[in-house]
Amino acid sequence: MKILNVNTAVTTIEGAPQMVEKHRSEWTAEDKKKANLDNVAKDILYKTLDKNMFAKIKTCTTSKEIWEKLIQLCEGNDQKKENKLTVAIQKFDNAKIKPGETLTEFDERFSGIIIELISLGKYYSNREIVLRVMRALPREWDVKTIAMRESKDLNKLELHDLFTDLKAYEFELEI
Structure with missing residues (x-):
């Protein structure tokens, strides 16, 4: 999970503020809590998968990637x-x-x-x-x-x- 911050120095062509990734040293307690949610979700997914399925998703880095891979593997096109x-x-x-x-x-x-x-x-x-x-x-x-x-x-x-x-x-x- 990426924690983003508004870059007030630059705006996009549409006038919306540009978002940049917040450095870990700038994270607040709330930011840390949000970032940990991905780890919690990954942990839940890992614990529910058998060895065969785990081997197929172990290269995924986020819970969203894992979920999308599982949908692809289980439901397919x-x-x-x-x-x-x-x-x-x-x-x-x-x-x-x-x-x-x-x-x-x-x-x-x-x-x-x-x-x-x-x-x-x-x-x-x-x-x-x-x-x-x-x-x-x-x-x-x-x-x-x-x-x-x-x-x-x-x-x-x-x-x-x-x-x-x-x-x-x-x-x-x-x-």
Whole structure:
């Protein structure tokens, strides 16, 4: 962070005062406090990054540079965002419970896909999400999913509630 001072000896063409960097020996307590904010922000950012991400930003000198680099790395340009969205939509469309995967594991994996889609600006209705989960289940679950389709309002059924019902049914199957 640069602490600036007004240079009263020179004005710009527009008539605005010219700003020059204030020497450290001239800093007031308030200036020191402001300058330390960048160090605090950098410290917070450093503590939240894993080793891999830290290696990518360690050459940045200010918290603003770090933040801009993180945005570039995580969000990328429009093309990168579009590619991420396409992949996330494909994950959603092709979601199937894997052989040997528990409903709890599938719940975590599928919820991760939903979170990724939301972070990329893609939203599905409760009905679309619930139907996608029901289609992801193996044939042995058809009786349960058909019963749920007929007895519940899929527009109001939340993902959490769906998985709670399915986990209860899974438990009954194992008995």
